Amino acid sequence: MDHFADRLILRIRELGHPLCVGLDPHLDRIPPLFRQGTMAAADPRTADAVGAFLAAVLDRVDGRAAVVKPQIAFFERLGWRGLAILEEVVKKARKAGLSVLLDAKRGDIGSTAAGYAAAYLGTGAALPVDAMTVNPYLGADTLEPFYDQMRRHGRGLFVLVKTSNPGSGDFQDRALADGGSLCEAVAAALAETAAELRGPRTGWSSLGVVVGATYPGDAERIRALLPHSLFLVPGYGAQGGDAAAAVRGFVAGPDARLEGGLVNSSRGVLFPAAAVTDDSRRWERAIDEALDRAIEDLSAATTR
């Protein structure tokens, strides 16, 4: 059976960098080249513009990164038309051999959690992706339906542990009466299943965690609790985390590199200053250069 973490890590070793390209189509940043109609969320042409923009982005990413991460909120913003476009984006990405990690941060109970797991990770999924993000606040039992789909279909999951935003400490950093912080307790609750879901080829687990680049100290503590979990690291680039901070939870791999996660860049790659143009060649060059910069930066940071 396919194993999410094995496939991803083998591809990352091949490419020599852990860049994950975040697909966050901010309507006000989509360059003139792709804009249609008013670009208001309620304008039906907007979803088509987003689709054309992301298709062109995928053509640049194809063969250069292992994984893309669509943020579903930007598609929900456009109503059902946005979801229809997201289906096309996911199809195109997977056809190009890219892994698709859906940033959905879902979390619910019982049969509802099972519904989300089936919608994205099941057979006959409405939107079949390779992995998704989930929120643990509702309890460890609410992750079980996702684990079920992972066991059956080799999919991946990234549980929010420590997010990259300024206020992430409000609850995640609360000190617990029996020691440690809340985010450490969440990490500890995942350890047993993370060990169970390790891949036969790389030893990395398909049960990963989200740990922001903006809190590298936390990354080290969480790595100690979850030695086999891939880290999805947001907050690199536009949010202020540098490459060294982003890979702080990575460990020595079998080659001369640090490995153990994905570092996400969204705005830095999708919307570089030079891409504000209606010339398609210049736009392509701007995106290629932004990809090059991120890849070189992360490749250097993961060289031992």
Place this chain on the structure above:
Amino acid sequence: MDHFADRLILRIRELGHPLCVGLDPHLDRIPPLFRQGTMAAADPRTADAVGAFLAAVLDRVDGRAAVVKPQIAFFERLGWRGLAILEEVVKKARKAGLSVLLDAKRGDIGSTAAGYAAAYLGTGAALPVDAMTVNPYLGADTLEPFYDQMRRHGRGLFVLVKTSNPGSGDFQDRALADGGSLCEAVAAALAETAAELRGPRTGWSSLGVVVGATYPGDAERIRALLPHSLFLVPGYGAQGGDAAAAVRGFVAGPDARLEGGLVNSSRGVLFPAAAVTDDSRRWERAIDEALDRAIEDLSAATTR
């Protein structure tokens, strides 16, 4: 300006009960009368069947309850066609004068949170609803974009505090080093904004919280922290909470009733045993009787 909590509480006083009808279209429970095609999630006819079923449910609920709560996961399960049907369901409900509370449990950071807030609570929203549920794990700052929309458009918000599932205690009940539990800390963090968002007519706040019927002791502690917040109470009926437990966080209203929240019933109202029929009259009678039972039960529990 319209004020969510004022409008809702005034309507609840008029009706004499706090029933919220949960719209959770479990595919395997939709009665023969409405089934089309294979009823597989991937079958395009399934969304039409769900739409026909819920339209008929809304015809029964019209005039008898103040609010319906569609659970978006069941629509996402059907892909973009499910979202298109949800738009129709929401439109029909609001046209009938029902408030619509979208159970989405969204939670994200920065511009993504702003995207969700705009998608559901903004002007030109993709799916305009009266209120929605959100998850607080990412921090108090991540709720700000929702507060912004609430202030501008009078919408409502229900923050997950203590959920109804067996494992809700895993993290929500963790004792904190500086006293109290995590769910109490979440409630306390909402107090200032909850007080700000009180309605001029009833004094109830449009910033509410989710507190499961299965944990009535927690309801009392959370009520002490948030005297003006409406409680959305899941877990009544099918999940095992009785009416007395469900209204434990309610307080004396201006008439002879307890008030201060909504008690949700989904399966109990949508799928009573007698509704498994292909006779439309018998189905209507079964739903009417299920509604009567829940209304009488909750009306009795809120009579002082």
